[in-house]
Amino acid sequence: MTVPSPEAGRTQGVRNDLDKTVRVEVDRAIRDVGAEEFDVVHLPGGTVNASLRAVPEGRTFLRAMQDAGKPLAAGCHAP
Secondary structure, three states, rough: OOOOEEEEEOOOOOOOOOOEEEEEOOHHHHHHHHHHHOOEEEEEOOOOOOOHHHHHHHHHHHHHHOOOOOOOOOOOOOO
């Protein structure tokens, strides 16, 4: 499993939209990944954790996955 994020380092986990939980290590910045490297994407939901889908590089990556016919698993507010 690879954890991409808008920025390298760590990303904040959240439960019930407001309760901060663990910080997760980011494997790579989203600008450094390509759809050809992945078989599927799981995009977490929630109303306040929109980091990947809120940045242009994230949307470009998700569109490339969709254009390649690869599955996107999106929960809750993710779409």
